Amino acid sequence: MQLPPRSELNxxxxxxxxxxxxxxxxxILYALSDGPRxxxxxxEQLDLPQSTVSRHLAVLRATGIVADERQGRKVRYHLADHRxxxxxxxxxxxxxxxxxxxARSIKSAQE
Amino acid sequence: MQLPPRSELNxxxxxxxxxxxxxxxxxILYALSDGPRxxxxxxEQLDLPQSTVSRHLAVLRATGIVADERQGRKVRYHLADHRxxxxxxxxxxxxxxxxxxxARSIKSAQE
DNA sequence: GGTCTTTTTGCATAATTAGCCAAACGCGTT
DNA sequence: AACGCGTTTGGCTAATTATGCAAAAAGACC
Known part of the structure; x- marks a missing residue:
């Protein structure tokens, strides 16, 4: 398999x-950086509608940034790559x- | 001055x-990582309309990622922060x- | 099968963004 | 001041994205 061209990589x-x-x-990523959730x-932590959180998790999942695993009726997410x-x-x-x-420049302007 | 709340930082x-x-x-950023341009x-390097390049540079400039300086009628851009x-x-x-x-998984599937 | 809990998805709306052409701008040169 | 070169911007269209509500799925338990 040949590598994709640079524009494709970009x-x-x-x-x-x-x-x-x-x-x-x-x-969400910072929450997950402390461990699976x-x-x-x-x-609960972000105080957002369920569907909103779910959509954002779907975006992260689609790009492979996070991974999920079912645990009973719950779904647990974790970071796929800490980098x-x-x-x-x-x-x-x-x-x-x-x-x-x-902040510094504002402060000095006030003096 | 107090720090903005976390959601604002996000x-x-x-x-x-x-x-x-x-x-x-x-x-553009990779081009600039080699030095000012x-x-x-x-x-020329990206082979795109002038206006397209200019708009993207404007976005990078607005967020402070790059900085510009006039040199006669040309404008030279450089990275503002290498991080x-x-x-x-x-x-x-x-x-x-x-x-x-x-690529590996495709290859192994073909064997 | 019916029900409760957890999560995802269908759908419609609102907002943001990229792209190009053409016009305008800024600066140097004559 | 007129012209040419390099760059930015106005204006429009097309495409993408976020959002919330309500409905659907998936699983556990009776």
């Missing part, structure tokens, strides 16, 4: 990025730096 | 992720592993 790459580019999905636990959380942590650090820099 | 975080969640922007160079490329590299590795795993 498309798949973007698909992966798109999956983590949502506030709710980010919250049932859908109901996530729903995804590492990646969004990196971006979060970038963002945190920016927020902090902005 | 929203900003997602904004950052959204900015990198596009095949063209990923290609003029818009015309990027346009963004590190982050997408991590995701690219995850994707590459998945592509490879799929």
């Amino acid at each position: 498309r798949m790459h973007a698909e992966l990025c798109t999956a983590v580019a949502d506030p709710i999905r980010i919250a 049932y859908v109901s636990e996530i729903r 995804v959380v590492e990646a969004i942590d990196l971006l979060r650090a970038v963002m945190a730096d920016r927020v902090q820099a902005r | 929203r900003m975080h997602a904004e950052l992720c959204t900015a990198v969640a596009d095949p063209i922007r990923i290609a 003029y818009v015309s160079e990027i346009r 963004v490329v590190e982050a997408i590299d991590l995701l690219r590795a995850v994707m590459a592993d998945r592509v490879q795993a799929r």
Whole structure:
């Protein structure tokens, strides 16, 4: 099998990025980074309609970022690859730096 | 100044992720990871309409991922924070592993 | 089979985004 | 000031995505 062309790889790459580019999905990923969770636990923690949580989990599942396993009538989700959380942590650090820099500049402008 | 609530941080975080969640922007970021580039160079390398490249650069600029500086009539762009490329590299590795795993499973199914 | 619990899905609506062409803008040159 | 080059933006269309409610599925238990 030959490798896909670079543009195709970029498309798949973007698909992966798109999956983590949502506030709710980010919250879900951080919840899962502490360990496996049932859908109901996530729903409770985020205080969102069941269907909303389920859809977002479906997006993450479709891209292979998380995996699920039935446990009786519940479904438990867990991270499939921890590097995804590492990646969004990196971006979060970038963002945190920016927020902090902005706070500093506001403060100095007030003095 | 007090920190924004977590949901607000997640929203900003997602904004950052959204900015990198596009095949063209990923290609641009990789081009810039080698060093600063003029818009015309990027346009040429990616073989896209000028306006398309410009819009994507505007998205990256708006989120602070890249910065620009005029050089005569040209505009040169460069990465503002190298960690963004590190982050997408991590995701690219995850994707590459998945592509490879799929290739292996196809191959073994053919045997 | 009927019922309760947990999760997913159908459907309709609202909002966001990409894309291109053509017009405008900014800057250097004559 | 007129022209040319490089870049951005206005305006429109097409496509994608999120959302919530209500209905359906899947499993456990009687």
